[in-house]
Amino acid sequence: MAQPSHAWRGVIEHYRARVDITRAISPITLLEGNTPLIPAPRLATALAQGKTEFELFIKFEAGNPTGSFKDRGMTAAITQAVADGAQTVICASTGNTAASAAAYAARAGIKCVVLVPDGKIAAGKLAGALAYGAQVIAINGNFDDGLRMVKQASERAPIALVNSINPARVQGQKTASFELIDTLGDAPDWLCLPVGNAGNITSYWLGFVEYHRDGLATKLPRLLGAQAAGSAPIVLGHIVEHPETIATAIRIGNPARWREAVQALDDSGGHITAVSDEEILACYKTVSRTEGIFCEPSSAAGLAGIAQGVREGWAELEGKRVVCVLTGHGLKDPDTAIKGTVPPITIEPNIEALLKVID
Numbered sequence: 001m002a003q004p005s006h007a008w009r010g011v012i013e014h015y016r017a018r019v020d021i022t023r024a025i026s027p028i029t030l031l032e033g034n035t036p037l038i039p040a041p042r043l044a045t046a047l048a049q050g051k052t053e054f055e056l057f058i059k060f061e062a063g064n065p066t067g068s069f070k071d072r073g074m075t076a077a078i079t080q081a082v083a084d085g086a087q088t089v090i091c092a093s094t095g096n097t098a099a100s101a102a103a104y105a106a107r108a109g110i111k112c113v114v115l116v117p118d119g120k121i122a123a124g125k126l127a128g129a130l131a132y133g134a135q136v137i138a139i140n141g142n143f144d145d146g147l148r149m150v151k152q153a154s155e156r157a158p159i160a161l162v163n164s165i166n167p168a169r170v171q172g173q174k175t176a177s178f179e180l181i182d183t184l185g186d187a188p189d190w191l192c193l194p195v196g197n198a199g200n201i202t203s204y205w206l207g208f209v210e211y212h213r214d215g216l217a218t219k220l221p222r223l224l225g226a227q228a229a230g231s232a233p234i235v236l237g238h239i240v241e242h243p244e245t246i247a248t249a250i251r252i253g254n255p256a257r258w259r260e261a262v263q264a265l266d267d268s269g270g271h272i273t274a275v276s277d278e279e280i281l282a283c284y285k286t287v288s289r290t291e292g293i294f295c296e297p298s299s300a301a302g303l304a305g306i307a308q309g310v311r312e313g314w315a316e317l318e319g320k321r322v323v324c325v326l327t328g329h330g331l332k333d334p335d336t337a338i339k340g341t342v343p344p345i346t347i348e349p350n351i352e353a354l355l356k357v358i359d
């Protein structure tokens with residue numbers, strides 16, 4: 001059935017002339033993208049700690065069909081793979097890529113194999129990958145081991161690799177920058193986000209540069225990247241053999257797009273920093289309580305980067321317009337959400353008992 005002409009048609013169709021992938025088939029899409037850009041004044045006040053004032057927006061990428069920004073790149077990667085004749089796709093994943101690849105493969109009617117680190121994947125992500133019918137394989141190793149293995153598999157067998165080294169992923173993911181500029185009328189002063197494999201920061205920068213070059217933005221933002229302190233190879237300048245952090249989506253010791261990310265940070269006059277799990281969890285709680293926006297712990301790393309920059313004085317935010325990307329949904333990781341809270345009390349089913357406990 002034809003869609004009404006005003007309907008959103010997904011990032012490939014919406015940015016038809018800019019997403020550089022095959023046009024041999026119509027896009028494999030779940031109508032990803034067009035995610036909310038939410039003003040967050042109460043969160044801005046909390047992060048500013050009385051030291052500065054700035055305007056803050058949240059790009060809420062949890063609004064994508066599988067609950068993370070990975071869908072933007074996956075619609076492009078799966079479309080390209082199917083056009084190239086792939087019957088099977090494979091990826092290594094900390095969870096969200098797995099869920100996204102599984103969904104888009106299901107949509108295309110092809111097989112999907114995902115490698116995840118045993119025991120280090122949030123419940124909602126595993127649930128997604130399994131629900132969408134992927135073959136999920138847990139490895140006694142981390143994401144970096146998984147990436148090495150799937151690269152080898154794609155060289156030896158007729159299987160398409162859809163990790164973020166796949167160039168189509170970047171083409172899809174850069175549409176988030178276009179949406180920001182289309183909504184705000186120009187680029188923000190700062191773009192703030194968590195960094196794991198560094199595909200997203202690379203993609204955002206590409207999108208900003210492209211719109212700026214074509215006169216659709218008058219300026220370029222500065223990039224503020226945040227890595228978890230236990231998995232901060234780019235900040236440290238060396239590979240981390242055994243990355244650790246509660247923010248499992250960025251638990252990566254050897255980022256696939258390391259070089260591009262450093263270039264983007266340099267070109268933008270940006271900054272990359274390491275934030276502790278405590279700083280991440282503090283912001284993770286603050287964003288849901290001040291704004292009603294529930295993200296996964298990894299997503300809050302970007303906010304923790306802002307808070308740290310204000311506290312330490314290196315973030316020049318006064319009077320600026322800041323966009324922080326919240327990369328994935330809080331429901332992906334219910335265990336972490338529940339762990340940090342007081343469990344509900346149980347009462348008798350009568351009004352007296354209820355009035356007694358309402359504080």
Ligand SMILES: *Cc1c(COP(=O)(O)O)cnc(C)c1O
Nearest residue numbers: 096196197198199200249327328
């Ligand atoms: C993948 C992911 C990241 C990291 O993005 P990279 O492109 O690997 O740097 C951050 N947050 C969430 C929720 C993710 O799924």
